[in-house]
Amino acid sequence: MSLTAPLAHLGAMVLAALAATGRLALFAGRTLGHLLTPPFYLREFLHACLQIGWLSLPVVGLTAIFTGAALALQIYAGGARFSAEAVVPQIVAIGMTRELGPVLGGLMVAARVASSIAAEIGTMKVTEQIDALVTLSTNPMKYLTVPRVLAATLTVPLLVAVGDAIGVMGGWLVGTERLGFNSATYMKNTIEFLEFWDIGSGLVKGAVFGFIVALMGCYYGMNSGRGAQGVGRATKSAVVAASVAILASNYVLTEVFFSA
């Protein structure tokens, strides 16, 4: 093996990654194009809202309450090192609304929704249902992709809002039951401390993460390989790609929103 072989391998990997990014960007562009032109499938959209938004409430709620509770314990322990235990309500609130609410909510939705979209559309692809849609004069991008992407973009921020509230409640529960905070003071400190943009930025992140999740699910589903193995691979890739993209875009958005 020559010395340059690893370099060639690396180069090939970079090129493949760039090509995949390009294809994904084209797919996103086409989705946005179809979003603006009729026909629109209202029933599919409402169904997707139910599947993506409403049915994700339990997982997002559970994730939020345990995260808020653990956060309160950690901040209390950390704050105790420099006699700042009193900041628990404020830090729980800002941590949940700016970061943990959207990111953990987004990741849970990625696990639940990107996988199911990719598996569903991938199965439709391998059983020729996508071909059948085309022959029945229905554009699969409009009929399958647009409703899901739109529904996720609109409902994930709502999930994040609910998650924020539940997370703060988790902190409040631990704060009042375990750490000896006064209930009214805890709530007052939380509400007075939070600014609109703390919550608003998290909701914007939620919309971006929702878009990413549904887009990855649809993209990998539509490009699924043949057979059960192809669908399995598409599902896995959709979840991995959505999760990584959520974390990466979260960093970028945080830089844009909060760096001075």
Place this chain on the structure above:
Amino acid sequence: MIQIEGVHKAFGANQVLRGVNLTVGRGESMVIIGGSGTGKSVLLKCILGLVRPDAGMIRVAGEDVTRVSRDAFLARFGMLFQGGALFDSMTVWQNVAFRLMRGKGRLPKDQAREVAIEKLRRVGLKPEVADLFPAELSGGMQKRVGLARAIAAQPEIIFFDEPTTGLDPIMAGVINELIREIVVEMGATAVTITHDMTSVRAIADHVAMIHRGKVRWTGPVAEMDATPDPYVQQFIHGRAEGPIESVR
């Protein structure tokens, strides 16, 4: 009606179609036969634009299929897929009425349902099946639902990919008769893929045999038995010995 000239298609290293030439006249019933994996289904998908050929030209009613407006073009077609390809999130009648309830001139729900039930009856399915989901049907029943969906909107050109595989002999007879009726009464152009020689004789005006990515023989069904072509003879009589090698 359909002209296919020099169509090539490869999937990676797998050369499937190697210059197919075929003409199907208006109102004619063409049956395509040929060994498993010779690219019959791929050929139909090329005509519909679901698979893009590497080379060659396909015209429908004189128009190049890669240049036509897709919606108007596809509105003229009905297709029965080999695997049925039913939408498993919808009930049987919603599958059959899928096209009727969309686009220009869509029917109201009750009317679409009535048409769907009538089409189901024509393929030998009872109205009770209408509200089941595809997963609750047997393979042969799914096939017939696919058939009902393909003919529901009364298309001018209909493709049937193995309409009788998985059916009992009586049901196969019913379906053969139905396809014949559609061609004769509705004046539709039909292209059918089948491995069932009884079907070939019942449905076909013309027959084309595909072998090694090319049309090996084509002609009127009446001349099929008399052709000296050893490939055709081996195929229609189902002999293991002959020029078509079978791997064992």
